[in-house]
Amino acid sequence: MNYAIIGAGIGGLTTALAFQRKGIAYQxxxxxxKLSPVGAGIWLSPNALQVLxxxxxxxxxxxxxxxxxxxxIxxxxxxxxSDIPQNLIKQRFGYSAIAIHRAKLQKLLLDKIPKEKVHLGKAFESxxxxxxxxxxNFSDGSGARTDFLIGADGIKSRVRNQLFPDSQIRYSGQTCWRGVADIELDSAFDNRVYELWGNQVRFGFSRISKAKYYWFAVALDAPNAKDDQAAVQQKLLSMFRGFDSTVIALLKATPTDKIIRGDLNDLKPMKKWYEAKVCLIGDAGHATTPNMGQGGAQAIEDAYYLSHFIQNASAPDAFRMFQDKRQKKVNAIVNQSWMTGKVAHWKYGxxxxxxxxxxxxKGMMNKKVIEMYEIEKFETVS
Ligand SMILES: Cc1cc2nc3c(=O)[nH]c(=O)nc-3n(C[C@H](O)[C@H](O)[C@H](O)COP(=O)(O)OP(=O)(O)OC[C@H]3O[C@@H](n4cnc5c(N)ncnc54)[C@H](O)[C@@H]3O)c2cc1C
Structure with a gap:
């Protein structure tokens, strides 16, 4: 049985690697x-790290x-x-979250997958x-045949749009700028994540490697609003002028043309993620706002469970088992993340x-977080 995976993002590539390790045929x-991921940095939480x-x-x-x-925070x-040392998390899992440049993560995944199995420049149509x-069918007029289809093509998934045309993308009312600053800060910042909440704006940052800091800035705005790219650094400097000098230094150390912007959307939780021979994973099936840093981690978890069920049962039974295993946890994260975003931007009080x-x-927070980071243990493959 052959599986076609649409999309070489975090979800698609991790699924490909999991299939590769388990001997499941895929393309x-x-x-x-060319793969050039936008989005600067990413935090990989221990659930994602256990899969990796x-x-x-x-x-x-x-x-x-x-x-x-x-x-x-x-x-x-x-x-x-709120200030949470990660000792308990480290004790439980052997590590806490890791911040990494997205391009590095994507390359690490890609390098482990045979080149001939990744077809670039193939935009799926239907x-x-x-x-x-x-x-x-692909937009260049070419075609391919497959036994099963995995839609890993992100929040605007064409696979999903064909399978479930009534699915709804929701705009959170918040837009986000991201960048990587070429800067070294005081060593006290080396292994920390800060998210600073101001007057309906927030700013988060952490070191991702030597002399590189990933940051994001969030504000309320109309959907699809655009910036003058040449002035965006200045705009952010003005938006965050009351913030600590570290924030200003990070913005100044990021060239204006390297700052990217995207609205924060999610997908209204769907009843089903599969139908017959087609299954959705990652943002295609359950995109979440990034307020809990879990969208990528959940796509990685999807790869882990989907490959396990496919190894042990044939699709579509494996798709049903996958959905039964994953849906409750993922929906809880989508809803919690949506709420967290609202709280962070409260106008009054x-x-x-x-x-x-x-x-x-702290104990209560750690308990909840540890629950979210747990994954079921399966035997190591390869
Ligand atoms: C501001 C922000 C910060 C975030 N921070 C974190 C974080 O710290 N930690 C975390 O875990 N998550 C984070 N996330 C979420 C995370 O980025 C996503 O959940 C994750 O990228 C989803 O992976 P994916 O593979 O499902 O989709 P995507 O990463 O969107 O990948 C989809 C892939 O499919 C391709 N594709 C699309 N359409 C087609 C088509 N028609 N044909 C062929 N290919 C197609 C795309 O080009 C892309 O390569 C953040 C998100 C945002 C917006």
Whole structure:
């Protein structure tokens, strides 16, 4: 049985690697002729890292990324609202989150997959069921045949649009700028994540490697609003002028043409992620706002479970088992992340919000987070 994976993002590539390790036949089709991931940095939480460990990729991720020992939600002057050392997480899993450049993560995954299985410049258009097999159509007029189809083509998934045309992308009301600053800060910042909550704006940052810091900035705006790229750095400097000098230094150390912007959307949770021979994973099936840093991690978890079920049952039964295993956890994350985004941008009662945040016992927070990071253990492959 052959599986076609549409999309060579984090979800598609991790699925390809998991299939490779388990001897499941697959081909990957990616619309871009070259893989150049946007989005600067990413935090890989321990659930994602356990999957990467299972796929024997963890050591390289550790070497190329930066370990996070402390996560602080703070005020614009860096003073903490909630400050969580990651010791308990480290004790439980052997590591805490790792911050890494997206391009490095993608390359690490890609390098482990045989070149001939990744078809670049193949923009998926549609599929049709020809009885014995599915026929795939690409925008360059070419086609391919497959037994099963995995839609890993992100939040605007064409696979999903054909399968479930009523699915709904929701705009959170928030837009996000991201960048990588070529800068070294005081060593006190080395292994920390900061997210600073101001007056309906927030700014997060962490070191991803030597002399490189990933940052993001979030503000309320109308959907699809655009910037004058030449002035975007200046715009952000003005938006965050009351913030700690570290924030200003990070913005100044990022060339304006390298700052990227994207609206924060998610996908209204769907009842089904599969139908007959087609299954959705990652953002294609359950995109979430990034407020819990879990979208990529959930795509990676999808790869882990889907490959396990496919190894042990044939599709579509394997797709049903995958959905049954994953849906409750993923929907809870989507909903919690949506709420967190709203709280972070509260207009009124920010003092009260901060007080509530500060009074949540650390033990309780750690317990919830550890639950989210747990994955079911399967035997190591390869
Ligand atoms: C601001 C921000 C910060 C984030 N931070 C984090 C974080 O710290 N940690 C975390 O875990 N997650 C984070 N996320 C979420 C994470 O980026 C996504 O959940 C993750 O990238 C989803 O992976 P994916 O493979 O499902 O989709 P994508 O990464 O969107 O990949 C989809 C791939 O499919 C390709 N494709 C699309 N259409 C077609 C087509 N028609 N034919 C062929 N190929 C196609 C695309 O080119 C792309 O390569 C963040 C998201 C945002 C917006």
């Amino acid at each position: 990957v089709y990616e619309r871009f002729p 460990e299972h796929l024997e990729l963890l050591e390289e991720v550790k070497q190329q990324g930066n370990s996070i020992d402390r996560i602080t 703070g005020k614009p002057d860096l003073s903490p609202i 599929f049709s069921d020809e009885g014995a097999q599915l026929s795939l 920010r003092g009260l919000r901060n007080l509530i945040m500060a009074s949540v016992p």
